[in-house]
Amino acid sequence: MKVESLVSRDIFYLTMMYAFNGVHDKVPLWGHLRRIAGTITGPHAIAGDFNCVLSATERVGGNVPTTEIEPFRDCVADCRVLNINVIGSLFAWNNKQKPEERIYSRLDRVLVNKAWCDHLPNLYAHFLPEGMYDHTPCIVSRSKQTQGKCSFKYFNMWGGSKDFIPIVRSNWEKYNDNENATNIKQKQVEELQAQLGRDPTDMLLRSIEYEAVHLLKELSIARDSFFSQKAKHRWVKEGDSNSAFFHGLLKQRKHWNKVIKVEDIHGKVCDTPEQIQSAFLGYYRQLLGTTHTTNKVHKRIIDQGPRCSPNDCSRVLIRPVNAIIL
Template sequence: MLEIVRKKFMGWEMADNFIHSPNDIIMIIWRGDKVDLEIKDSNAQDGLPALANFGLPGKCSEHSPCVVSLFDNKEHGIRPFKFLNMWSKHTDFFETVSNTWNLQVEGTAMLRLCRKLKALKDPLRKLDRKHFSHISVRAHIAEKELLQGQQLLHANPRDEFLKSRVAELMKKASRLAEAEMNFCSQLAKAKYFKNCVKCTQFFHDLIKRNKSRNQIVSLIDAGGAATTSSQQVSSLFVEYYKNLLETRKDCSKLDNEIFSVGNLVSEDQASDLLRPVLDEEIRSALMDIRDEKAPGPDGYSSCFFKKTWSTTGAEVCSEVKEFFRSGCILKQVNHAAIVC
């Protein structure tokens, strides 16, 4: 039996459709008469949305057993909003943002910004459904139409209508190919491959890996029992952080002599820390964030604010200044999303 298994493994070819398991280990070790293998085919990722593996101690053996748990009854909740950077390249994007940003909203600077960003999500979703839904399919169809048009033009090189038609198809295919590339790069979070020529299976495998990572399908409660129910997983998180943050303990008072012994800031440095934050400092800090990164939990990437700074910049600066002035921050800005 072992000889049959060894021959099957020897006949395998390593291709780019193999991805890391959730603990980021792909390991193939050949030892004499044994084969140690931990590998997962990306095709299995479609049928098995959640997978968890745990390496157990090997005790006296040189080999460690691996327990794999499969969860095929994953409950999916409402998909949160996520700004896709490819939207910013559409001609209707800036008009969509401006129309929403001109709304009159009452309240503090932080509340006004949060409400405008929330109101903008629906128009952006409509823009996505109309022009970018199933972007890979759209790009493939545009490429086929361009190929057909070029073949017709080769057969009729003097046809002026075909010349203009092919030029339009080429612009459309290039635009959709670029949008698909931006889409895959953002979801795959592959910063070292963002300038690749086209979207390969490698990108799609990275996207599948990220989706499987962004799921919490099982937790062990305080009693040591494991649960896979999404409601129980959510309640365990709430209970854990309530116990962690609501627990009060008596703390020793600060000793001012300790501060006097250490290094102190100068008067000029202290004054510099207390001075108001400048608009240019806020803008510079935002521009240093990578395009695919999100500065807040609302789903908007830094690319959105960079592209629309002429429209949204004043509101963003007012919000940041208000925070430094009041020391208060809304829960819409200061919270984390846990995907269960």
């Protein structure tokens, strides 16, 4: 589905879907989604009932075979789409059975590509209570929040450089843009290699190119270490390419850390930054600044139960420990 904004005239692409229940029945669907995603370069969202989960943690009350997870996970990776932030009911489906037979699964979701994240960075999906149905209704909205101030963070890759301490001492406030330095060195290496392609007998040019490639490798390792720590994804390994999909994961994690809505102590839903801040302050002021009365312990009630004499207590405490006690 091709959608045009009446305000900005931007073009968006939306794929609505409903997947079959069987694992093998969904195989053609995964291939179809790959073909659709491969032909779209603009903002693209895929939403609906996938009838599948991405991990075992997305189901409660039933087993999740790997044969169900892996094809869907591979399709999501190939389509280079990500989950948008979710509030409300994470498990969008349940089988409505008796309590001891109830199964909850996250079958419904909204996936978007990087272009969509760039155009609508504060998008989130609100899954409402399902009522009498087995699936929860979903409303996709845009958060009212704006980017605030970011705290300073230290990254481990900095300490791996021999020049780290001298740079910090000489110019504390100077920012070292590793990403920009890597891109510049990459272009220099490409130019040198192009010259070598025209004249591979130039020994001086070979030496310069060799040193440039060595420095580029060091910068690339530092860059990947930086983004690996920032993304906090275990599957990221040293040497992984710095792709647009990788940067999309960083934006996704940053968006997930946002508090989009919260209820205050009076049950009112707060969705603006000022209201959310006031709700948290009000809760902790009540929690930490309120005096609570406790029930008085009556000695006469304690005396009605069995009591140990001081000697009995001493014997119990110094009694040897044996295997039966352990």
